[in-house]
Amino acid sequence: AQSVAQPEDQVNVAEGNPLTVKCTYSVSGNPYLFWYVQYPNRGLQFLLKYITGDNLVKGSYGFEAEFNKSQTSFHLKKPSALVSDSALYFCAVRDPWVTGGGNKLTFGTGTQLKVEL
Amino acid sequence: EPEVTQTPSHQVTQMGQEVILRCVPISNHLYFYWYRQILGQKVEFLVSFYNNEISEKSEIFDDQFSVERPDGSNFTLKIRSTKLEDSAMYFCASSGGDTSNQPQHFGDGTRLSIL
Numbered sequence: 001a002q003s004v005a006q007p008e009d010q011v012n013v014a015e016g017n018p019l020t021v022k023c024t025y026s027v028s029g030n031p032y033l034f035w036y037v038q039y040p041n042r043g044l045q046f047l048l049k050y051i052t053g054d055n056l057v058k059g060s061y062g063f064e065a066e067f068n069k070s071q072t073s074f075h076l077k078k079p080s081a082l083v084s085d086s087a088l089y090f091c092a093v094r095d096p097w098v099t100g101g102g103n104k105l106t107f108g109t110g111t112q113l114k115v116e117l
Numbered sequence: 118e119p120e121v122t123q124t125p126s127h128q129v130t131q132m133g134q135e136v137i138l139r140c141v142p143i144s145n146h147l148y149f150y151w152y153r154q155i156l157g158q159k160v161e162f163l164v165s166f167y168n169n170e171i172s173e174k175s176e177i178f179d180d181q182f183s184v185e186r187p188d189g190s191n192f193t194l195k196i197r198s199t200k201l202e203d204s205a206m207y208f209c210a211s212s213g214g215d216t217s218n219q220p221q222h223f224g225d226g227t228r229l230s231i232l
C-alpha cells in the first residue's frame with residue numbers, strides 16, 4: 001500500500017530565509033509525487049510534481065522539490081520564504097504500479113508553514 | 118485559468134437525510150475524483166470516475182455513497198442516508214490527459230455539516 005509521512009506538524013521560518021518542508025513516501029515501485037498547498041477555506045492548489053527524470057523539480061511561486069530515491073524523500077524547498085507562503089502544505093503520492101487505474105492520491109497529514117517578519 | 122467549481126460551499130443536513138454535492142470539473146478533463154477531509158485530519162480518497170464508471174473506490178465509499186455524471190459538465194456525489202461522521206469538507210478534483218501522471222486540480226470544497 002502507498003503511504004506518505006510528513007513528520008512536522010508545523011514549520012516556522014523567518015521571511016527571507018530558506019524553507020524546507022519534509023516528506024517521505026512508501027510505494028511498491030517508482031512513485032509519482034506531488035505537492036499541494038491549501039490556504040484557509042480553499043481547496044488544494046497544485047504546486048509541483050515528480051514523475052521521472054531530473055531529481056530537482058521546479059514549480060509554482062518559486063518552490064522546488066528534490067526527489068531522493070535512496071531516502072524515499074521528496075522535500076519541498078524555497079530559497080527565500082515570503083509571509084504570503086504561510087499555508088498548509090500537503091505531500092501526496094500515487095503508485096502507478098497499483099492495479100485499478102484509479103489514479104488515487106494518498107496524502108500526508110499536512111505541514112503548517114508559518115513565515116514571520 | 119480554468120477551475121473546478123463546487124456547490125454549495127456549505128451544506129447543513131439532518132442526520133438520515135440524503136445530500137447531493139455538485140461539482141463542475143475542468144471542461145476538457147477526463148478523470149474525476151472525490152476526496153474528503155474531516156476537520157483536523159488528512160485528505161482521504163473516496164472515489165475516482167472515468168469513462169462513465171467508477172475506476173477505483175476506497176473503503177469509505179460504501180453503499181451509502183454514489184457518484185454520477187448526469188450530463189457533460191456536472192459530477193455529483195450523493196450520500197443516501199447521512200450519518201454524523203459524514204461531517205467533513207468534500208473536495209472534487211479532475212485531471213486531464215490519457216496518462217495517470219497529470220496533476221489533479223481541486224475545487225474549493227463543500228463543507229458538509231450533519232446535525
